[in-house]
Amino acid sequence: MGSESQVGKVFKCPVCNGNVKVGPDDVVITCSYCGSTTTIEGKAIGDHLMETAVDASRREAGFREFLDKNKGFNKSLPKKAEVVENRLIYVPVWTARVKANTWYKGYKTVQVPVTKTRTVTDADGRTRTETYTDYETGYVPVEDTINTDTQESLLARKGARFYGLEEYLETIDISETEPYDFNKIKDLEPTMLNAEIGQEEFEKAVHSRVADRHRAEAKAGLTELFDCRTETQVRGTTYLQAPFSLIRYKFQGDLYKCAIDGRTGRVVVGEIPITKGQRALWTIVGFLGVIVAGYGAEMAYWALAADEMATTALGGGLALLGVLMGVFGFRVLLMTQREKKG
């Protein structure tokens, strides 16, 4: 008795008869010996694709390329970065074409030009009427549709979170996939994650996701959205095993991480250290910004008083530029690290 005797759920692979250790929520299982993939009931799953992956050294090469591109003045970064972790994980993804039709109704407001007249008194005390243009609110009823047909991919795990995984999922391109073949990837010793979300649940979830997106899109252009209805058709649902990799690296004793697309070995998103020299340089930019902003504001102020519109605009522009330089410069001074997309 006692939990100690529970050795976890074991699944017998219907293809090679191997005993596969599985998680309690797993519904689609990839055999850890032969790689064949079935549902927990042992049934074959429908369309099953994968992306091939590159080996650890190719991933590291892609990672160093990313560092090289983002090194800035920190010339030693690509060489001195020391990789401490470089794992390949195959994440389970459900993907499908989703055709969605949304009908919505609401209203928006526009500014309508209205010609008005007013009475003015000139310096000599004479009055006259003049016309001018004013703007009044116009209410525009909107009734429209949004029709899309998109490829939607969703991670088939509950609550799994890795750094950069969401960004990675967005980059998945179904045309770069091929039929699943474990032999092609087995030598890379990947961790194969099983799906915890089944096909039916995925199709429900993807409906909500597209409907929410359409609603947000409809809402964006309106003052108020009255009604919004979405109908979806999900077709071609496919189980896709997609290679993802997390590299952790050390630079000058500090730890950073990078999310890698396992198919191409390219970085999806990663952290870049900021050196002292870079901080100093950006601080100088910040202080230059302070001077430029002050000079520009002063220029605009006096030009405005003298009614010189061109100079006012120039001064205003300089002031804005200076403030931006200040914000970006001082931000780097105080940041822990940078985050860059690959």
Place this chain on the structure above:
Amino acid sequence: MARCAFCDADFEAGPGDLLLVCPYCGTAQTVKGAKFKDHYMIRVHFDQSEAQTTLLDWVSKQLGAPEDLAARARFVKSELVFYPFWVSRVDAHSRYKGFGRDARFYDEWPQRPGAYKRIDFFLKPESGEFTRRYEIVLPAVKDIDEDVANFPIPTRAKEYFSHAHAEEFDGKVLHSQVSEEQAREFARKRAFDLQTALIMDEVVQVDSRHDDIDVGETHLIHVPVWELTYRYGNSKYRASVSAATGYVIEAKYPRSVTFRAAAILSGLVLLGVGGGLLGLAFGVFGTTLFPAGGVVSGGMLSLLGLVLLYKGVSRKEAKEQL
């Protein structure tokens, strides 16, 4: 004290503990001694020294952290705590009837066809339904750090609870202060609220609704977190590191004396210069100089000065972003 209904051992349990885990045989049981089966855990993937190294390497990149932090920090306490969470799967189906807003439009603007001068809102009857599946997570101990409670549970390696695995790392398995019934009730309420939010997005007034909320599988899961305390100089700092993923959930860290001194000093200087410019701009010193430039530049410098002063004085805490 409590007595295990399975191995007869006496072990410690507080008055608020409702679901107990025997520290000797690992069996999860209610206070009345009924065995609880749906008990899972996340495995430890970062042992004590890996967690400590990861923490120090990560924390030493934080702004103002001393250069010799990784070399000079000494761990005074390293404890692996298995925090209990309840996870419920809820299938909710709601039908509703109510009133939603709509509008009529009058008096078209001749110069802008399609736009009207007046709008008149009214309520119109609306009905609909929502079907959703939720995973509701509830921390099962009250005395839990907010960051630990909100940290996503990595379901990656969810397995049946293994007492041997917890013992291997000398982990402390906390009892649940929430019973299964309470967890289910909480999940039901939470799902109901989420459904309500969906409905209120559609209508402004609900006339009638019918909810079919089915709280399905509800399990207890123990999540391992390294609670670390290290000493640097004369102070101690606490940190929580996820033992499953190595992420730093939160960490307090020292700021070097040099950093503090530099930040406070430059903060004061900048505040002085910035304040001086502002003073000149507003004519505080009798004469007005740079009325616009002084405000902009002085404002920027003062702001930076304040931020630096704050950075120099504050005690710091950092969290790893996922």
